[in-house]
Amino acid sequence: MNTFDSPVVLEGRLDSGISRALWLVKWLLLIPHYVILLFLWIAFAVLTVIAWFAILFTGRYPRAIFDFNLGVMRWTWRVNYYGYAALGTDTYPPFTLEDVPDYPARLHIAYPEQLSRGLVLVKSWLLAIPHLMILAFFLGSGLYATQGTDAIAWSWGSGIVGLLVLFAGVVMLFGRRYPQGIFDLVLGIDRWAVRVAAYVCLMTDTYPPFRLDQGGSDPAGLVPPEPSMPSGEAVAPEPEPEPAPSPVGTGQQ
Template sequence: MTTSAPPPAPPAPVAHPDYPVHVDADLDPGLSRGLWLVKWLLAIPHYLVLAFLWAAFAVLSVVAFLAILFTGRYPRAIFDFNVGVMRWSWRVSYYSYAVLGTDRYPPFTLADVPDYPAHLDVDYPEHLSRGLVLVKWWLLAIPHYLVVALLAGGVAYGVSGADDEGWITISLIGVLVLVAAVVLLFTGRYPQQVFDLVLGLNRWVLRVAGYVALMTDEYPPFRLDMGGHETHTPTRVPADPPPAPATGPHSRPEGWTAGRIVSVVAGAVLVLAGLGFAGAGGTLALVGATDRDDGFVMSPAIGMDSDAWAITSEDARITTEGAPDWVPDRVLGDVRVTAESGSGDALFLGVARSADVAAWLDGVGRDTFREVRHGEAVLEGTTGGAPASAPDEQTFWVARATGPDATLDWEPEEGSWTFVLMRADASPGVAADVATGAELPVLDAVVAVLLVLAGLTVLAGALLIAVPVRTVARREP
């Protein structure tokens, strides 16, 4: 008698390794049917606070980038702050329209709140790659960016109206939450399967956020871990249990008091404002260095085409009331207007006091330049006949130029002034490419002031950030 061998034991299940970004949540059982309709309003205070916190997050992430690049370590105090911002955002998202999983109002704190139904934590990395930090947040993350665009950014549809165009985006998370909200409204119950899927999608997005925020070198898995909690199947037991993680799910950041958070946020706002001043100053300096034509900063040429006898500007009023008479000269310098005829016909370009121009062109068919829209000149027509004489015969012009390529230079004075563009022989049909500019002697002073403001503002912001970060770092064991 023979006995058959017992069937082989099934292989031990292998767990997915824990990803360093941990996202967990519990679905509240007694959700209100209709509260979700006004949560956008109730969450406004959080949105305002988070706008400033994310500004600080961005600035501190740049500091962390440099620290990782040169030392291979993410400064612990900055790490705790940035994780706290992500945690705060996750709680607000869970309460509002990323999940609608709770009616309990989110707390205003960076720290983890053990009894709140949504939690986020990131394991602190003892060491990070100094080279990987240069590419992981943009190049390596591109595949995940495409996925996240579908999950959270959505599919874009072009729409157009009579005057403008726009886009409507629909995200997968948004559609699923809307379905859950409608079911909740009519049944009083949040579909559990929808909740599990929505949590899995949000978990994917937040893992990518932690990776691109430089908090881990471990590449986010292309895996949808659904459900409110990260499930872990038993693993083959190693010889020695792994060491406890550096941070727990309910740890930190005790050192980040309200005053220190406000200081960091204010510092980040000042740093960003300083960068804005620096960008504006640098842009003006570049314009002054590259866009000057014979000392004048000129605008791009705009095509003007009219069947009338003249094209006029709107009245330009220059006043020095309450200011010294030299203000126009010091601020604007001389003004230059150029007009180039595409057909080679002689043009007339002149400037005179508005009252004199209005009296001469009374009853004359003309177009008035109003604005530039979509790169085109917008002209407003006035019906009438031909002028009684050629423009060059008038004596009221304070500056004039004629020719197929007319260039008019004028020193501004106090008063109301009008520019006139015509054909030199006063015949109808005016077509020219027109550009305007000024010497702008004040430009160099403005650039200097902006750059000084940039330096002082960035310095003040850096101090407001450095002091609390250093204080928190000293409190750490």
């Protein structure tokens, strides 16, 4: 039973038999994806600005832009799941914006028929601040500069997810299985981050909950089998077979 109704559904299936050492070079294998995603996210940002104005004046998110932006997020989630946001699979992510039903990582965001014209002014920054502060602790990583007595000292900091995934990788390197508890926690943080991203990027008015829904299966439900179908579009029913003609009676003359 679903614990709540969420327009964002993120799934991740932990593969069995993950390579012990492949994770050490996945950054290299993913370079083609990173290059393409760089340009896709630039387009994502530009289209989100266009969507902002469309929502402000019409209360609707243009469907074509929504589908493209969702595709970028799906592609990114598959790359992150293969890479260092989860290390959940060794199946190389496909180069596509479409949903891939047989890939271990899937994402769906329900298309909103109507969005608040006033909420669009504040939800991307003001209302999202509490979530962004928490996620900065979970996900934040980078190169930091601190002022010392004589010079500036540089240090590298990693978020909780980075440390958990690194620990899981070291465990697998020494021939052990991916710790299930770590996987469940990592997926919970990733799921929280994607819900907030969908809200910040104007793709839903549903405020993300402050909760870690751990595990590969999203409590909001399974990814729909046809997630790209526009809301309200119906599948044409198969024609019913015509009834067989009744046999003609053969009474005696």
